[in-house]
Amino acid sequence: xxxxxxxLDRSKYLSRREAKWLIKIARHLAETGLLYDHKTPVRDYxxxxxxxxxxxxxxxxxxxxxxxxxxDEKIGSLxxxxxxxx
Numbered sequence: 001x002x003x004x005x006x007x008l009d010r011s012k013y014l015s016r017r018e019a020k021w022l023i024k025i026a027r028h029l030a031e032t033g034l035l036y037d038h039k040t041p042v043r044d045y046x047x048x049x050x051x052x053x054x055x056x057x058x059x060x061x062x063x064x065x066x067x068x069x070x071x072d073e074k075i076g077s078l079x080x081x082x083x084x085x086x
Contacts, residue, residue, distance in 0.1 A: 019052055056080065 014022065026045040033041030051061060060080055068079040 023049060023052060054078065 023045075026041070026048045029041040030045035033039070047061060050056065051058075060082070063082050064078070064080070068081065070077045
C-alpha cells in the first residue's frame with residue numbers, strides 16, 4: 001500500500017470565520033428541518049459540529065457507532081476505536 005505525500009498549507013483548512021459560518025448555516029438548516037420532521041439536516045449539523053469541535057478525521061467519524069458517544073448534563077465522551085495514526 002503506497003502513501004501519498006502532501007504538504008499541509010492554510011488553503012486546506014477552514015478559517016475561523018468560515019468555520020463559524022458553516023456551523024451557523026448547518027444549525028439553521030437543522031432547526032428548520034426539525035419543523036418539518038426532516039432528520040438529515042440534524043444529522044449533518046451533528047457531524048459538522050463534531051468534526052469542528054473534536055478534530056476527528058472523516059473516516060474516524062464514519063466509523064463511530066451510537067454507543068461510542070456518551071452525553072449527560074455535565075460531561076460528554078467519545079470512544080474512537082480506529083483512530084488514524086500519522
